[in-house]
Amino acid sequence: MTAPKKSEQTRSRILAEGRALVLAQGFGGLGLTELLTVSGVPKGSFYYYFPSKEAFGCEMLNAYVTDYLAALDAIIAQPQPAAERMDSFFSSALGGDAGSMADRCLVVKLAAEITDLSEDMRQILDDGVTAVCDRLAQMLREGAEDGSIILQVDPACAATLLYSQWLGAAIIAKLSRRPHPLEQALADTRRRFFT
Structure with a gap:
């Protein structure tokens, strides 16, 4: 296996540092000069790696x-x-080294901001949420089969509503700066779904 080229490593570093800055400041608050400084990349080099700020966001x-x-x-x-x-x-949404879902989830951070800013970015996040809900529906079906989860009439709908509840809880936890909404969501999930 060959090591990644220096340009690929730099690009990955810009993406990682950019994610951290976006989580802290939002996408609109992301300054390219700050991003390049934090990434250790010379000023003016951003467009070598990404054709636009929106392309970087995507x-x-x-x-x-x-x-x-x-x-x-x-x-x-x-x-x-x-x-x-x-x-x-x-x-795991309640916390860990990277913080709670309220601190580290880009859907929570950006959903309202990018909906009007970039159709491409909105579509990426929407597709990601759909993929998460599909996987949750899969677990609901598997749980009904193994007897660990209460049978859901429509696992896809139940999964979408469940994840929506968690996103809402993360937004309220972020707003209140308290973990209680996420703790309530976990207790409610266990009560409503687990046998």
Whole structure:
């Protein structure tokens, strides 16, 4: 396996640093000069890596969605009953080294901001949410089969409503700067879905 080229490493570093800055400041608040300084890239080099700020945003969101789905897929692949896997996924939303879902979720941070700013960025996030809901529906079906989750009449609809609840809880947790809304969402998920 060959090592990534220096330009690919630099591009990845810009994307990673950009994600951290966007989580802190929003996409509109992201200054390209600050991004390049934090990334250790000479000023004026941004357009060598990305044709526009929007193109950068699309690449950043694509990488975010890919990482998020890979983490969820790793949980889904575990051998435990579906309810335990789902509980693991939602419990991780309460916090860890990177903070809670309220702190690290780009859907929570950007959904309202980019909807009017960029159709391409909006579509990437929307497709990512749809993919998460599809995976949650899969776990709901598996849980009904293994007896760990209460049978849902429409697993796809239930998964969408469940994830919507969690996104709302993350927004309220961010607004209040308290974990209580996420803790309530976890308790409610366990009560409504797990046998």
